[in-house]
Amino acid sequence: MKNKKAIITGGSRGLGKAAAIAFAKEGIDVAITGRNEKLLKETVSELETYGINAMYSVFDVSSYQDVKKGIKHIVNTLGSVDILVNNAGTAAFGSFNEMDVSQWNQIIQTNLMGMYYVTKEVLPYLLNQNEGDIINVSSTAGLNGNANTSAYSASKFAVIGMSESLMKEVRKNNIRVCTLTPSTIE
Helix, strand or coil: CCCCEEEECCCCCHHHHHHHHHHHHCCCEEEEEECCHHHHHHHHHHHHCCCCCEEEEECCCCCHHHHHHHHHHHHHHHCCCCEEEECCCCCCCCCCCCCCHHHHHHHHHHHHHHHHHHHHHHHHHHHHHCCEEEEEECCHHHCCCCCCCHHHHHHHHHHHHHHHHHHHHHHHHCEEEEEECCCCCC
């Protein structure tokens, strides 16, 4: 894994940061993305202590224009990309009727469309080198819906469906697509 290049969305805290540290320990150069520049800088400083190249790019995955600029900047800086971890996400809970339409939309826009946007921008690089890994973070809420989780569950169910379809599309190009379905994370 040494000298591989990874992009991790939502990489400044939680599961994304844990994945970035695990990758750094394996000698993988890491680019993390997120919306909070202060946290991104702190995480990059921590990653660099493992002797790898680390960088960050500030953007919101729910904006396709921001994603296009951010991914281009990352790949130009790293030189390539081998691994993509789509981890960025948001959650809000409430009853179907009480949740505001704009909040429902933001959850879908971030959790599903954000993953689509980032993958759409990274995939051409993986296809060009005829190999790579895409790891999409869904949730146990994407396996079973529950009361007051309709928007979040819908977004995470969609992530699983998108991932399964993409896996079947790109496996002939030596690109592995897998989906994680974690439960509550500290």
